[in-house]
Amino acid sequence: MSVFKSIASTFTSSEVIVPERSEDFALVERVRAGDVAAFDQLVVKYRERLFSVVYNITSNKEDASDIAQDAFIRAFRSIHRFKGNSAFYTWIYRIAVNTAINFLRKNRLRRFFSLETLTEEVSHNELGNILASKMTSDKPTFLKELQEKLNEALQSLSPKHRTVIVLFEVEGLSHQEIAVIMKCSEGTVRSRLHYAKSELQSKLKDYIH
């Protein structure tokens, strides 16, 4: 249990940045007025998070790159439809999630996984050391194995359950934000989350004590 408390402490709540709506609205207004450079700013601001969501849904970095780019292009083409009722990032997340789910539907049979490498950060942080010390294999091998197991477990879920778990656990979004992105009720989000967690728990039981 102490292992996981330590892990939790390595991820502070400040890592989940809450974007400022007004700043995004100002950029959106500039894009609408024809300032393409303002869109570049939005891309730089959200590309990592958008890529992360799509990558964790697809488990393929090449596909994730293409899908994230397509999502930005779609957002650019339909930016006049953005009414500002929700935050810009929930709007663009919705586009990315829909694009990713459509992609998975079309390419149901073509499934190749290409994993992103863990950052150097993991070598220096407590998390890697603690988890690796529990295993018999050496640390890089263990981390690689864990990475593969996590992706395998995520891929065993349906796209909708996977999306909910990625948005909640990896991206740190709230139930309400996920409900807006997935156009469903908060109750549905909670139910999907519970089901997905139960499934993952059984798949990853070797790592959970």
Place this chain on the structure above:
Amino acid sequence: MSLKSQDQFDQLSNLLRIKRLEKPSQEFWNRFDEELKQKMFRMAIRKESIFKHAAREIVAFFKNPAISLSTAAVFVLSFSFYSAVFTPLHCVAQDDFASDKIRKILESPSTQKELICQKVGVSTSSDFFLMSGMVLSPSSPTISFQFNTAY
């Protein structure tokens, strides 16, 4: 939910947060930006078909409520004007010269109808009836002239 399963869910949450450490390199982002720019450029220069472009322009034009309302008003006025001036044949007075001629044609045998249609210059008799009965009235100078010469 039992305390044990809640604890396991918490452990799972912490495990899944490892996914946050999977981050691409700066080189990847440079390539990503470059590819995105190329795609956006291609999108910008891609030619739209004439019909698609026209449809988009029309939709954009009529999105303005003032324009759509005024256009609707013009249509209503035009239709009213058209109805008042170009009255259909069956409403024309009995003593109208061309109306009598058309009535005679309509009542005549089919071979004669075709002959008249040929002289008037329309391809089939159905075209002719459509013209005479629904669209144009005998008061149209062109048709009156054609009738005078044909019949």
